[in-house]
Amino acid sequence: MIRFSLFIAAMFLSHAMAHADTLTVAVAANVQYAFDDLQAAFKKESGHDLKPVFNSSGKFFSQIANGAPFDVFLSADMEYPEKLYKEGHAIAPPKVYAHGALVLWTVKDLDLDRWQTVLAGPGVNKIAVANPKTAPYGREAMKALASLQLEQAVKHKLVFGESIAQTNQYIHSGAVEAGFTAKSVVVSPEMKGQGKWIELPKDVYQPIAQGIVILKHGQKNNSMLAQQFHDFVLSKSARAILERYGYILP
DSSP, rough: OOOHHHHHHHHHHHHHHHHHHHHEEEEEEEGGGHHHHHHHHHHHHOEOOOOOOHHHHHHHHHHHHHOOOOOOESSSSHHHHHHHHHTSSSSSSOOEEEEEEEEEEEEEEGGGGGGHHHSSTTTHHHHHHHTTTTHHHHHHHHHHHHTTTHHHHHHHEEEEEEHHHHHHHHHHSSSSSSSEEEHHHSSSSTTTTTEEEOOOOOOSSOOEEEEEBBBHHHHHHHHHHHHHHHHHHHHHHHHHHHHHHHOOOO
């Protein structure tokens, strides 16, 4: 009877340890394609699993601020993780792991060499942009349109996705003629060669500094593994993966 009880206790302990060895990571939607490779490399290096959840950074900010049980946050900007740190939801200030580049992508037969004229012209009825209120890439896309004095010309054509992921669906399905997204999407193995794209000039928007933070939940429940993943994202091997997906390294 005692042996059986010890066996049951060991089973519960083993289950708890296995559960504790899996990090739940809030991942900005623009990192979704690169994350598959990051996850595989981290598993190979550490032996530990990651459970990613993808969404816009603004939505993650609200969820984390309201107690969502994420361990680490890979944001699409620095603003949201900095706010989380200042409000006591993260254990240290965020660190920049990459700078994201903005592109215009289409699966239609559009002349992207003249993309500004084309977007403003009658041949384009719908342009996808991630919601600038919650998605940093959408925010920078709107800044680019304003900088190029295109905002008023295309304002009535804009279709807003909840995140870059939904924006990509609009573009890839052909529901819109074109849209603004992250370079990491169009160079990914899944999307490479599908349609065509052009990178926006760096002087019309701010290349997007993306930050990583360990959250209080991660510190409380699995601090060593959270720190290990944090350090991995800033490591040489992770940087090589991010660079392959079109990110500019800090």
